[in-house]
Amino acid sequence: MPLPIIAPAFRQPRNRCEANRTCTAKGSHRLRVHLVNPSDNSFGTAVITPRWLFVLAAATPRSVGDPILIDESLEQIVPESIEPGDIVGISVHTGNALRGYAVGRMARDRGAWVVYGGIHATLFPDEALESGQAHAVVKGDGDLAWGKVVTDCVAGKPEKIYEGGRIEGSEFLSARWDLMDPQKYMWASVQTIRGCPKHCSFCSVWRTDGQKPRQRKFQNVVDEIIALRRLGFRFIALADDNFYPVTFTDLRLAREQGNTARVDELTAIRNERLQLMEELAKLPRDMVFFTQMTMEAGEDGSYLDAMRKANIKGALVGVEAVTPEGLKAVYKDWNYSGEALAKQLQTFKQHGVHVLGSFIFGLPTDRPATFTATVEMAIKAGVTFAQFVMMTPFPGTVDFGRWEKEQAVNPMMVGGVPITRYWMIPTEVRPKMFTPHPTMSSDEIRERTQKVWDRFYTWGAIWERSACTPTLRARLGFIFLSKLYRQMYAGTGISTDSARRKKSKRWARWTASQCKKLFQARPMPELEGPKWEIGLPRLVQPAFEGVGGREINGPFAVLPDN
Numbered sequence: 274m275p276l277p278i279i280a281p282a283f284r285q286p287r288n289r290c291e292a293n294r295t296c297t298a299k300g301s302h303r304l305r306v307h308l309v310n311p312s313d314n315s316f317g318t319a320v321i322t323p324r325w326l327f328v329l330a331a332a333t334p335r336s337v338g339d340p341i342l343i344d345e346s347l348e349q350i351v352p353e354s355i356e357p358g359d360i361v362g363i364s365v366h367t368g369n370a371l372r373g374y375a376v377g378r379m380a381r382d383r384g385a386w387v388v389y390g391g392i393h394a395t396l397f398p399d400e401a402l403e404s405g406q407a408h409a410v411v412k413g414d415g416d417l418a419w420g421k422v423v424t425d426c427v428a429g430k431p432e433k434i435y436e437g438g439r440i441e442g443s444e445f446l447s448a449r450w451d452l453m454d455p456q457k458y459m460w461a462s463v464q465t466i467r468g469c470p471k472h473c474s475f476c477s478v479w480r481t482d483g484q485k486p487r488q489r490k491f492q493n494v495v496d497e498i499i500a501l502r503r504l505g506f507r508f509i510a511l512a513d514d515n516f517y518p519v520t521f522t523d524l525r526l527a528r529e530q531g532n533t534a535r536v537d538e539l540t541a542i543r544n545e546r547l548q549l550m551e552e553l554a555k556l557p558r559d560m561v562f563f564t565q566m567t568m569e570a571g572e573d574g575s576y577l578d579a580m581r582k583a584n585i586k587g588a589l590v591g592v593e594a595v596t597p598e599g600l601k602a603v604y605k606d607w608n609y610s611g612e613a614l615a616k617q618l619q620t621f622k623q624h625g626v627h628v629l630g631s632f633i634f635g636l637p638t639d640r641p642a643t644f645t646a647t648v649e650m651a652i653k654a655g656v657t658f659a660q661f662v663m664m665t666p667f668p669g670t671v672d673f674g675r676w677e678k679e680q681a682v683n684p685m686m687v688g689g690v691p692i693t694r695y696w697m698i699p700t701e702v703r704p705k706m707f708t709p710h711p712t713m714s715s716d717e718i719r720e721r722t723q724k725v726w727d728r729f730y731t732w733g734a735i736w737e738r739s740a741c742t743p744t745l746r747a748r749l750g751f752i753f754l755s756k757l758y759r760q761m762y763a764g765t766g767i768s769t770d771s772a773r774r775k776k777s778k779r780w781a782r783w784t785a786s787q788c789k790k791l792f793q794a795r796p797m798p799e800l801e802g803p804k805w806e807i808g809l810p811r812l813v814q815p816a817f818e819g820v821g822g823r824e825i826n827g828p829f830a831v832l833p834d835n
């Protein structure tokens with residue numbers, strides 16, 4: 274058996290020599306590539322791997338060696354690890370942009386090339402150039418563009434903007450999981466599809482990633498998952514925008530329009546989904562997948578059955594609002610409300626797919642009674658987990674555009690920053706809500722939201738829900754995970770009480786380390802993958818090797834199979 278590769282990724286170098294493992298002569302320095310996932314909060318253990326980090330690692334030209342990967346949700350970057358001439362790639366989404374810019378400025382001060390990518394940099398490249406002192410920004414997908422950026426930096430002449438665009442599903446790179454420390458994460462993340470045909474008003478996915486589903490070759494997905502199982506990962510989040518990209522309505526409309534090309538296209542997408550699930554069903558039975566999809570999938574029992582057989586045991590479903598007015602406000606009136614909603618969500622469970630219901634508070638149609646009605650609906654619909662997020666206008670969304678226009682006349686300022694650039698406001702003073710509500714104050718919405726989290730995640734309610742697990746150990750895992758989820762989101766995210774936040778962070782850190790143990794599995798280096806008939810473009814196929822020997826069993830392991 275080959276020796277395990279111990280990733281340099283999270284053992285951050287403390288001094289020059291360690292920083293430069295490839296250093297050849299005293300005083301000389303061969304440039305290194307660093308990829309940084311910025312975060313203000315480090316928990317030592319993370320729930321899900323930030324996939325971009327390992328995909329960009331795969332896109333890094335071999336000529337510059339393996340990149341150093343730093344996930345600040347585990348631990349903060351050590352500035353001394355950056356040397357003049359190094360290349361530092363930083364990913365920013367809106368929530369971590371400010372921290373990302375601080376890392377970029379630090380790296381530039383130390384003489385490194387600084388490059389940004391990710392959804393926020395794609396939408397605000399000028400901001401990354403100015404506030405983050407970037408040499409370059411990649412807009413869109415980095416799989417193909419990153420190699421050119423690195424080569425240009427090495428040559429000392431990077432361009433300011435690179436158009437990464439929206440590459441085809443067949444071009445998505447497989448991640449370099451060999452550079453990950455499996456001890457640090459509970460779930461790995463694998464993407465099977467990008468883009469979403471819907472157009473919800475609070476979501477930017479359909480605008481940045483497009484409405485055309487870009488589906489990865491199922492063989493590549495399966496190969497990557499096998500590599501992860503060999504390493505000892507059996508919990509895998511399918512980091513997809515929408516796992517149910519073709520609905521019955523889409524097919525019916527195409528048929529009614531006599532658009533046979535469209536019918537064929539949709540059918541092919543759907544068939545490939547089913548093929549993927551058929552292959553997943555052949556993997557070791559201890560594997561557990563989790564995905565995100567619309568509740569329309571409740572219409573299609575055979576699809577849900579295929580998910581269950583494929584061990585896709587849960588899905589985040591965007592319920593958003595429980596009233597027709599609320600759904601209309603977010604351009605999601607194709608979602609169900611009232612009794613039909615409860616029934617639709619129960620269908621998932623009846624087919625063996627657990628639901629993490631996602632609800633939004635702070636919609637203009639919300640009233641005090643909406644909070645109670647929502648949590649009662651979540652309980653009635655039998656969702657296994659729930660998240661209650663406060664309305665946030667994310668850039669690139671319809672909501673953001675509307676709000677920015679309203680604010681243009683007389684912009685509200687917080688600490689000298691216009692509120693429509695809220696991510697630039699230091700986190701300590703950043704408001705929790707930005708868009709004014711017609712009848713409730715932000716504090717009222719926040720307090721009511723917090724109460725809803727507290728009510729959904731009482732010990733008694735969690736205990737009752739945990740009955741879906743067959744063993745006591747699994748039940749304990751379920752309880753831990755529920756409490757962790759609540760603390761990470763409601764305790765540290767929504768709360769403005771700094772003592773409560775501090776306590777929540779400490780608690781989350783401890784619980785995360787306990788939960789991690791429950792997710793560990795025995796590596797299966799011997800696991801054989803299918804031999805595909807058609808030769809696939811294998812842009813990167815690193816050698817994956819098992820790491821250590823660990824016991825399996827975790828909360829989802831035990832969710833019913835049927």
Ligand code: B12
Pocket residue numbers: 321322323324325328329361362363364365366367368388389390391392393411413414415416419462464468475476477478482511512513514662667668
């Ligand atoms: C899976 C996922 C999650 C998972 C896992 C997160 C994780 N640890 O990775 C969970 C469920 C935990 C999650 C949580 C949240 N998420 Co989320 N998530 C996603 C999703 C669906 C896929 C992300 C992914 O892994 N993609 C696969 C990788 C390979 O793609 P990528 O990250 O886009 O990277 C590519 C390019 O962007 C580029 N690139 C990225 N970084 C860099 C860096 C450099 C240097 C370069 C050159 C290129 C580059 O190259 C990569 C390869 O092509 C995206 C939707 C999306 N389409 O992006 C939303 C998304 C990122 N999430 C979003 C949000 C809002 C959240 C939450 C705030 C939700 C909430 N209310 O709690 C939290 C925040 C969590 C946090 N603190 O980070 C928003 C972000 C919007 C914004 N403007 O910032 C998105 C875009 C969805 C949306 N509805 O709009 N999320």
Ligand code: SF4
Pocket residue numbers: 469470471472473476477478479514515567591
């Ligand atoms: S919220 Fe979900 S369904 Fe709506 S556009 Fe975004 S990814 Fe698609």
